[in-house]
Amino acid sequence: MxxxxxxxxxxxxxxxxxxxxxxxxxxxxxxxxxxxxxxxxxxxxxxxxxxxxxRALELLLAGVQPGHRLLTVGPTGSTHALAVAAHGALLGARTRVITWPQEGHAIADATGRRLRELADVTAARSVAEAYLLAAVRRLAGGPRWIPAGGxxxxxxxxxxxxxxxxxxxxxxxxxxxxxxxxxxxxxxxxxxxxxxxxxxxxxxxxxxxxxxxxxxxxxxxxxxxxxxxxxxxxxxxxxxxxxxxxxxxxxxxxxxxxxxxxxxxxxxxxxxxxxxxxxxxxxxxxxxxxxxxxxxxxxxxxxxxxxxxxxxxxxxxxxxxxxxxxxxxxxxxxxxx
Missing domain, CATH: 3.40.50.1100 (Rossmann fold)
Structure with a gap:
């Protein structure tokens, strides 16, 4: 900034x-x-x-404290989701990611594996289902929503x-x-x-x-x-x-x-x-x-x-x-x- x-x-x-x-x-x-x-x-x-x-997360994660929960969505090899999980963890927060399928390649697959190590991952069958599951969790209250891609x-x-x-x-x-x-x-x-x-x-x-x-x-x-x-x-x-x-x-x-x-x-x-x-x-x-x-x-x-x-x-x-x-x-x- x-x-x-x-x-x-x-x-x-x-x-x-x-x-x-x-x-x-x-x-x-x-x-x-x-x-x-x-x-x-x-x-x-x-x-x-x-x-x-x-760069986006320096703004979107403002105010996050240890113990906070974050929620985002993305494809299985999402670099956005990986960034939320990694930088959220540095702030002491836990991230849940709801993913949808994508075509794989070596780096996307490695990103997906790393994401599963850092975040709690829920696999949806489609983009629509991922957003629906995220909406249910948001309505239930608790996690801080980080929009897709920031x-x-x-x-x-x-x-x-x-x-x-x-x-x-x-x-x-x-x-x-x-x-x-x-x-x-x-x-x-x-x-x-x-x-x-x-x-x-x-x-x-x-x-x-x-x-x-x-x-x-x-x-x-x-x-x-x-x-x-x-x-x-x-x-x-x-x-x-x-x-x-x-x-x-x-x-x-x-x-x-x-x-x-x-x-x-x-x-x-x-x-x-x-x-x-x-x-x-x-x-x-x-x-x-x-x-x-x-x-x-x-x-x-x-x-x-x-x-x-x-x-x-x-x-x-x-x-x-x-x-x-x-x-x-x-x-x-x-x-x-």
């Missing part, structure tokens, strides 16, 4: 948040084959578990802060302003927050959201509505008149979904392999590989267009061991409830 609080000091009184260790993430030049582009390393956003979700105006403010952070880095590092930012588009919080944040920073850049979910979930109308609500919320909390939102800055890339959530694509995997061969970080097949494939393609096809890839997936936990706190399992086991 450093960049946001520095720009709007009133937020220190009006915007509750909790420090989950989010720090400024690097902006790097990447060279992949003959193609050069910028990358925002949001995989390094926190030392325990980074990625994009922790994609509500309050959570999206985390990426307004990230956009302001980027603006500072472009100036301090004397980097050329990118023409477009490429990020995966799922529940929409990251893309909507960046869209609102770049408007606030008065950076005229296009935001390309690479759709990785069914079309009905990630519509242009839905993303723009979330961006507008986030922009309005910031204006109210900051007591300020903000630069206007540029709705024309949003572009949704529709061709790299793959036909099902979690399904890897050949273009995404080719791009991920090329990055790994160049010494870059590991990408996941659900989100970051697809977005990087688009970023790399744009940078190759239009060499004069400056592209920045926003890396939302933290793969470090896959290789460096158990870096997230264990949460004691309940008795009886979640599967019997």
């Amino acid at each position: 450093r960049a946001l609080l520095a720009r709007y000091p009133r937020l220190a009184e009006t915007l509750p948040w909790v420090d989950l260790g989010v720090r400024q993430t690097p902006v790097e030049w990447w060279r992949v084959g003959e193609t050069t582009l910028l990358a925002k390393r949001d995989d390094l956003s926190a030392s325990t578990l980074g990625g994009n979700k922790v 994609s509500v105006p309050l959570g999206a403010l985390g990426h307004v802060d990230a956009a302001l952070e980027l603006a500072e880095q472009l100036t301090s590092m004397r980097l050329p302003r990118p023409d477009l930012v490429v990020a995966p588009l799922g529940s929409g919080g990251t893309v909507a927050g960046l869209l609102a944040g770049l408007a606030v920073a008065e950076l005229p850049m296009r935001v390309v959201g690479v759709r990785v979910v069914p079309r009905v979930v990630a519509t242009r109308r839905r993303v723009l509505r979330l961006a507008a609500r986030t922009h309005a919320l910031l204006g109210r909390l900051a007591g300020a008149t903000l630069p206007p939102l540029d709705v024309g800055a949003l572009e949704i890339e529709q061709e790299h979904y793959g036909g099902a959530y979690g399904r890897e694509t050949s273009a995404g995997q080719t791009a991920a392999t090329a990055l790994a061969d160049a010494g870059g970080p590991r990408l996941d097949g659900t989100y970051s590989a697809k977005a990087f494939g688009v970023a790399l393609e744009r940078a190759r096809l239009v060499p004069d267009e400056r592209v920045l890839f926003w890396l939302t997936f933290d793969a470090r936990w896959l290789t460096r061991g158990n870096i997230m706190p264990k949460v004691p399992r309940p008795d009886p086991s979640p599967s019997s409830r």
Whole structure:
């Protein structure tokens, strides 16, 4: 929240948040084959578990105390659910996640296994059933609801802060302003927050959201509505008149979904392999590989267009061991409830 609080000091009184260790993430030049582009390393956003979700959780977990119970939903390999469970545990909270099936791949399956170690997982048969079960638990009272993906105006403010952070880095590092930012588009919080944040920073850049979910979930109308609500919320909390939102800055890339959530694509995997061969970080097949494939393609096809890839997936936990706190399992086991 450093960049946001520095720009709007009133937020220190009006915007509750909790420090989950989010720090400024690097902006790097990447060279992949003959193609050069910028990358925002949001995989390094926190030392325990980074990625994009922790930025929203610094706001959505404000006020959580030891012994509190959290509730969220997501697919079986949900990085959002994993982030809620991991960062909630650092605050002493227990998380229940209601999941629905998705297509599997190595990283999604590993995420699901790690999630079951950290959270109490209830398996639903569909998205509709997961939300129904969550609604029943919410009506019964007790758990604190964390919306899917953290994609509500309050959570999206985390990426307004990230956009302001980027603006500072472009100036301090004397980097050329990118023409477009490429990020995966799922529940929409990251893309909507960046869209609102770049408007606030008065950076005229296009935001390309690479759709990785069914079309009905990630519509242009839905993303723009979330961006507008986030922009309005910031204006109210900051007591300020903000630069206007540029709705024309949003572009949704529709061709790299793959036909099902979690399904890897050949273009995404080719791009991920090329990055790994160049010494870059590991990408996941659900989100970051697809977005990087688009970023790399744009940078190759239009060499004069400056592209920045926003890396939302933290793969470090896959290789460096158990870096997230264990949460004691309940008795009886979640599967019997």
